[in-house]
Amino acid sequence: MVKAIVQHEHGGPDTMKWEDVTLGKPGPGQARVRHTAVGLNYIDVYFRTGLYPSPLPLTTGMEAAGVIEELGEGVTSFKVGDRVAYAGRPVGAYSEARIMPVDNLIVLPDSIDDTTAAAMMLQGMTTEYLLQRTFHVKQGDTILFHAAAGGVGLFACQWAKHIGATVIGTVGSEEKAELAKAHGCTHTILYREEDFHKKVMEITDGKGVPVVYDSIGKDTFEKSLDCLRPRGLMVSFGNSSGPVTGVDLGILGAKGALYVTRPSLMVYNATRPDLEKSAADLMKLVASGAIKVTINQTYPLSEARKAHEDLEARKTTGSTVFTV
Numbered sequence: 001m002v003k004a005i006v007q008h009e010h011g012g013p014d015t016m017k018w019e020d021v022t023l024g025k026p027g028p029g030q031a032r033v034r035h036t037a038v039g040l041n042y043i044d045v046y047f048r049t050g051l052y053p054s055p056l057p058l059t060t061g062m063e064a065a066g067v068i069e070e071l072g073e074g075v076t077s078f079k080v081g082d083r084v085a086y087a088g089r090p091v092g093a094y095s096e097a098r099i100m101p102v103d104n105l106i107v108l109p110d111s112i113d114d115t116t117a118a119a120m121m122l123q124g125m126t127t128e129y130l131l132q133r134t135f136h137v138k139q140g141d142t143i144l145f146h147a148a149a150g151g152v153g154l155f156a157c158q159w160a161k162h163i164g165a166t167v168i169g170t171v172g173s174e175e176k177a178e179l180a181k182a183h184g185c186t187h188t189i190l191y192r193e194e195d196f197h198k199k200v201m202e203i204t205d206g207k208g209v210p211v212v213y214d215s216i217g218k219d220t221f222e223k224s225l226d227c228l229r230p231r232g233l234m235v236s237f238g239n240s241s242g243p244v245t246g247v248d249l250g251i252l253g254a255k256g257a258l259y260v261t262r263p264s265l266m267v268y269n270a271t272r273p274d275l276e277k278s279a280a281d282l283m284k285l286v287a288s289g290a291i292k293v294t295i296n297q298t299y300p301l302s303e304a305r306k307a308h309e310d311l312e313a314r315k316t317t318g319s320t321v322f323t324v
């Protein structure tokens with residue numbers, strides 16, 4: 001028996017209960033991982049509410065670090081005692097221990113402790129694919145990144161600065177603006193008070209940006225399109241304010257023959273070589289000090305409810321980790 005956050009119905013944070021669950025033995029291609037730290041991500045909210053469908057009972061969570069306790073038949077690429085981390089499906093990270101396919105595991109170097117790993121894998125590898133593969137951000141580019149002081153946001157500010165790009169970041173408060181700037185964001189826009197389209201056009205001398213990274217969704221989608229230069233790319237990668245629905249393709253033409261993509265980490269890191277390269281690129285930048293993993297909130301896993309309330313109330317900044 002282990003303790004885990006379990007939901008018997010989708011809904012608000014109060015549907016998450018701290019319960020005993022039975023863990024089976026790892027099957028072929030699987031490992032039992034004893035968690036030492038678990039990451040909080042906005043995607044956990046989508047699973048909790050049912051926006052992203054999943055069967056019940058549900059243990060949400062997609063990111064953790066820990067130690068391999070037992071291996072299933074035929075697994076030779078890992079050994080018991082390996083310190084590992086993961087980010088991605090299947091859900092179930094909000095638990096003291098779990099069964100996980102070994103294909104999703106990455107062995108941690110000594111230089112990265114478990115808490116840091118649980119804070120960086122999902123948001124860091126997301127930043128990797130967004131800036132290197134969805135759109136290849138280059139030195140001299142100016143990009144617009146929404147929620148720049150959030151978990152993914154602080155990784156993105158630092159990674160883009162390392163590349164030599166200029167980041168225009170939207171943020172919800174003055175304090176968040178300071179934080180984003182301290183992580184490499186050049187221009188901050190308080191998008192709850194200011195018209196971010198107008199500000200982007202001022203900053204770019206009316207040209208617009210070649211790419212917008214928009215994880216806010218419903219509230220910012222249309223105005224984000226206006227910030228693009230002709231044939232620019234809209235990267236809509238999240239739904240923090242609600243999903244984007246019913247897009248009229250005609251507006252892409254009218255606003256400048258724009259491109260739109262809706263990427264996901266699971267697709268970009270679906271193969272083992274892609275996952276390994278993504279993790280290695282991230283770990284290299286963390287080890288070099290180019291990216292600092294900023295953990296601004298820590299909660300016991302049993303208090304996942306409070307963490308979700310704070311995340312949805314926009315009270316968190318940077319990364320959040322659960323202690324186990």
Ligand code: NDP
Pocket residue numbers: 040041042043122123126147148149150151152153170171172173176215216219237238239240241242263264265266311312313314315316317318
């Ligand atoms: P964040 O730490 O960025 O938290 C979300 C932030 O969004 C808030 O702090 C807030 O910042 C902003 N926000 C704006 N409007 C709202 C709203 N109505 N409700 C709540 N928050 C709002 O979370 P993560 O770093 O975990 O994730 C960021 C986004 O990236 C999420 O949308 C997530 O789903 C997405 N994502 C997508 C992935 C993919 O592969 N497609 C992978 C990983 C993350 P502020 O106050 O500054 O506005």
